[in-house]
Amino acid sequence: MRRTKFTRIRNETLETILIRRSENSARVFWCADCGGDTVWLNVAETSFVCGSSVREIFRRVEAGSVHFQETADRQLLICERSLARKNPA
Numbered sequence: 908m909r910r911t912k913f914t915r916i917r918n919e920t921l922e923t924i925l926i927r928r929s930e931n932s933a934r935v936f937w938c939a940d941c942g943g944d945t946v947w948l949n950v951a952e953t954s955f956v957c958g959s960s961v962r963e964i965f966r967r968v969e970a971g972s973v974h975f976q977e978t979a980d981r982q983l984l985i986c987e988r989s990l991a992r993k994n995p996a
C-alpha cells in the first residue's frame with residue numbers, strides 16, 4: 908500500500924520533470940540496453956524521483972544496476988526505465 912503511494916508520487920514527480928523538460932528540450936532518446944526510447948535523468952533528478960541519496964545513485968551506477976551514459980560535457984545521465992528494476996517483485 909505504501910509502495911503504491913510511493914509509485915504514484917514518483918510518477919507524478921516524473922511527470923512534472925517531463926513537463927518541465929518539454930518546455931526546454933526533452934531528454935528522451937534511445938537506450939541501447941532497453942532497446943527503446945527512454946527518459947534520461949541527471950543525478951539530481953534521479954535522486955529526487957527515486958527518493959534515494961546521490962551516493963546511492965552512484966552506487967547503483969557503479970554496480971551496473973541502472974543504465975547510464977556520460978554526455979560530451981561529462982554529465983551523467985541515467986535511464987529512467989532501468990530505475991524501475993530496483994525492486995523486482
Ligand SMILES: [Zn+2]
Nearest residue numbers: 938941974986
Ligand atoms: Zn535503459
